[in-house]
Each structure stands twice: as C-alpha cells, then as structure tokens.
C-alpha cells in the first residue's frame with residue numbers, strides 16, 4: 001500500500017513539473033480597462049567589483065568617466081529592490097548593460113537579471129554599442145589597468161537566452177534584433193541598432209527594416225500594439241549632440257515605423273532624460289522616442305511605462321531614494337548615506353568638467369567665469385534630469401545666464417540656449433493615447 005502511495009506521489013510530482021515546464025503557457029491578454037507596468041533601466045554599464053581594486057589607477061579612471069562606475073552594481077541592487085517591492089510586469093534594458101563589454105561583467109549582469117526574473121517579471125535585453133567585441137574591456141589589479149576578454153555576437157544571445165532570445169516569436173537574420181509577445185495585445189520589438197561593434201554609431205539595414213514590417217504585419221493581424229526598445233535614438237535629442245547618438249539612417253527608420261503605426265520607441269545611449277516626437281505628414285500619426293537617462297548618471301533614475309488598451313501609454317521617471325536604501329540596508333559607505341550631496345559633487349566634477357574648460361577660454365573676468373559656471377552647472381543638472389524651457393525660468397534670471405546671453409557665438413552659449421528652446425519643458429512624464 002505504502003509503495004502505491006509513493007508511486008502515486010511521484011507521478012503527481014512529475015505531472016506538476018511537466019505542466020509547469022513542458023506545456024506551453026498561454027500568452028495573457030491585457031483586458032480593455034486593465035493596465036501593465038514596464039520598467040526601463042537604461043545604460044546600467046555594470047562593472048563587477050571583481051574587476052576593480054582600491055588603487056590610485058582605478059580612482060583616477062573613475063574621475064574620467066561620466067558614469068558613477070564605482071557604484072554600478074549597487075544601483076542594480078537598488079533596481080532589484082524596487083522590482084521586488086513594486087512588482088512591474090516587464091523590465092527592459094535597452095543596451096550598454098556592461099562596462100566595456102567584458103565577459104565577467106556580462107556574467108554578473110545575467111545574475112542580476114535572474115534575480116529580477118525570479119520576482120515573476122518578464123525580462124528583455126538588447127545589446128548596446130559597449131556590450132560586444134569591445135577591445136577596451138578592462139580590469140584593475142595591483143594598481144594597473146589590464147585588458148580582458150569581451151564577448152562575441154553569438155555569446156551575447158547565449159548569455160541572454162532567458163531574457164528574450166529563447167521566447168522570441170521572430171528573430172532578425174542580420175542582427176540580434178527579435179520580437180517577443182509578452183501579451184496577446186502588446187508585443188515588444190527589441191532592436192539591435194549598433195552599426196559596427198564597439199563603435200558608438202547606430203544604423204538599421206534595409207533587410208532589418210523589411211523584417212520590422214513583417215513583424216508589424218503579424219501584430220496587425222492579431223490586433224496587437226508594438227513598442228520598440230532599442231539602444232540608439234530614433235530622433236535627435238540635442239541640436240548639437242546627435243552624431244553617433246541618433247541612428248545614421250533615422251529618416252528611413254522613422255518612415256518604416258510610421259508605416260507600421262508604431263507610436264512608442266524606448267531608447268537610451270545619450271545618457272540624458274529626453275522625449276522627442278515626429279509626426280508623419282502622410283498619416284498624421286506621431287511617434288515618440290523616449291530616451292531614459294543612464295542609471296549610473298545623474299539624476300540616477302529609471303523609466304516606467306504603463307499601458308492600458310483603453311487609456312494608452314503613460315511614461316514617467318522614478319528616482320529611487322538611494323540614501324534610504326543605504327540606511328535600510330546598513331551600508332556604511334558615506335558617499336551612499338549622503339548620496340544627494342555626493343552625486344551633485346560627482347556631477348559637477350565629472351560631467352561639467354568639459355563646460356568648465358570651455359568657460360575658462362572665454363574672454364571675461366574670473367568673477368564672471370565663476371557666475372557662468374554656477375549657472376551652467378545648475379542648468380546642466382536640470383537638463384540631464386529632463387527639464388527644459390520654463391522649468392529653467394529661475395536660472396534665466398541669474399547673472400551667469402545674462403553673461404552667457406551677451407557672449408559672442410560660442411559652444412557654451414549654443415549649449416545653454418538649446419535648453420530653453422526645446423520641444424518639452426518636462427521630459428519625465430508623457431501621456432500618449434492609442435491611435436485608432
């Protein structure tokens with residue numbers, strides 16, 4: 001009798017395992033008044049602690065990069081905590097997953113994805129220009145910088161098989177782009193946009209554009225919306241910084257995406273928070289390119305896209321409370337416990353350095369240079385965080401701004417004036433109704 005019960009128990013166990021893993025799970029539908037949440041974590045640039053040491057060489061390197069490299073792993077821990085607490089349905093990573101594409105960094109990033117996926121979220125990635133075949137994959141040991149192994153094109157799709165490639169309903173033959181169907185009525189077109197790894201520029205060739213149209217035809221047949229996720233930008237997010245950020249052939253890509261009635265593109269790469277749109281003269285439809293700022297760059301935030309078939313898309317940025325996380329998790333690092341002050345100083349020292357150098361060249365007094373630098377840093381902080389135009393009103397009243405206005409044409413003037421004649425005042429929030 002005991003043996004029969006044991007055998008029955010084993011059979012039930014085998015049946016449960018088979019039902020969980022072997023029988024294909026039905027793709028869920030988002031009902032008309034329901035909504036789903038998607039997190040967008042852009043440009044995390046993970047550098048494993050295994051690749052660093054506490055040396056002068058490493059500390060000097062930290063001061064040469066715009067991103068807070070020392071804490072890239074910590075920022076991903078914060079994301080994990082946000083995901084565990086808020087349970088988004090989907091988490092997407094639009095490229096530059098790692099610092100300079102080293103294999104060790106990819107292996108550690110995959111472990112982060114595993115933990116995020118364990119919460120029940122659907123997780124998808126695409127590569128960014130830093131992630132593959134990078135000859136500058138580096139690590140620090142004994143106060144020296146060393147080169148290390150990066151990964152190949154094929155290795156990328158193997159490492160990240162569980163985060164998109166395995167579930168793809170269609171894969172592009174020419175790139176690492178793929179199509180997934182997380183919901184019956186909401187599909188994600190994950191595009192691999194790097195032109196020539198690890199060069200920074202982006203491009204989509206003619207065959208990939210044809211494949212995109214095929215994907216769109218499939219979606220239209222099943223009444224599904226498509227959201228595009230890609231590393232490079234579809235539209236220019238700055239009048240002066242666009243080369244190698246915007247896709248080289250963005251006119252063709254814009255036309256193709258309009259033809260497919262796609263409304264939302266989620267990108268990264270430029271490291272600033274910005275939303276731009278383009279309206280088709282032919283159809284009157286508008287496409288939005290929402291560039292989410294890089295996680296390890298000021299203002300250290302991520303994006304959230306909510307989709308409901310009746311209400312459309314709502315995007316907003318979320319800025320995690322780093323100081324609270326550090327305190328709650330008993331982290332003893334003073335930089336993290338006083339993160340607001342530390343990140344501001346880091347931003348001024350690292351990201352505003354080039355602007356300081358430009359200001360030094362101006363033919364004005366030292367006091368005036370100081371006033372200009374003060375205004376430029378304040379405006380830059382807002383600019384990186386996604387604020388433009390009237391959101392900068394107070395700063396337009398400053399002495400520094402008036403000095404910049406009176407200068408002869410120069411880089412710093414062009415850069416500052418660009419901030420006050422932008423498409424949106426607040427690039428942290430947008431509502432996009434669904435086209436009918």
Ligand SMILES: [Fe+2]
Pocket residue numbers: 043045096128269271294
């Ligand atoms: Fe990046």
